[in-house]
Ligand SMILES: [Zn+2]
């Protein structure tokens with residue numbers, strides 16, 4: 001039995017990851033995301049938040065954004081004894097869908113969830129997670145929703161984290177706060193609290209933007 005299927009939002013059935021349509025009800029599961037940012041959801045995400053994030057990321061990167069109709073299988077990331085789902089398992093699911101089959105040619109693969117996700121049992125929360133230089137990252141709305149921000153504010157927070165994580169996907173590291181650079185890559189080990197997140201920018205500085213542009217040019221050619 002496959003333990004990382006794509007879940008049909010229409011009927012709830014799980015289908016193999018390479019299936020374009022639901023095996024049960026024929027609803028679309030996976031859309032072509034070549035040359036695009038593919039968005040994968042772990043559990044349902046408020047549509048107005050999802051749309052806002054997609055729009056902001058697309059504008060920032062100059063890329064089309066494709067929200068995949070299927071939801072990720074929730075089983076691989078379940079950790080009953082942790083304070084949230086496994087960020088690593090979630091990231092690996094998103095990454096698995098980026099490099100092969102229908103995902104071939106996807107520029108970045110972004111996971112979004114409303115659930116709390118953590119990298120290990122000792123953690124309370126995080127905002128986003130990515131492997132340096134890999135094309136996949138994940139963002140959670142859980143902690144950034146905790147003070148009931150407006151829709152616009154929440155979208156800005158989530159898109160800022162997504163752009164930051166995509167910066168890591170492009171190989172970018174952090175600027176320290178002491179450098180005083182206005183850049184989405186300014187952070188400590190991670191962007192770690194809402195105050196810092198809200199003070200920061202969602203834009204890359206010139207140096208980082210050059211790295212991102214070069215990466216995107218290389219992926220297009
Ligand atoms: Zn279905």
Ligand SMILES: [Zn+2]
Nearest residue numbers: 187189190191
């Ligand atoms: Zn970071």
Ligand SMILES: [Zn+2]
Nearest residue numbers: 183185205208
């Ligand atoms: Zn920068």
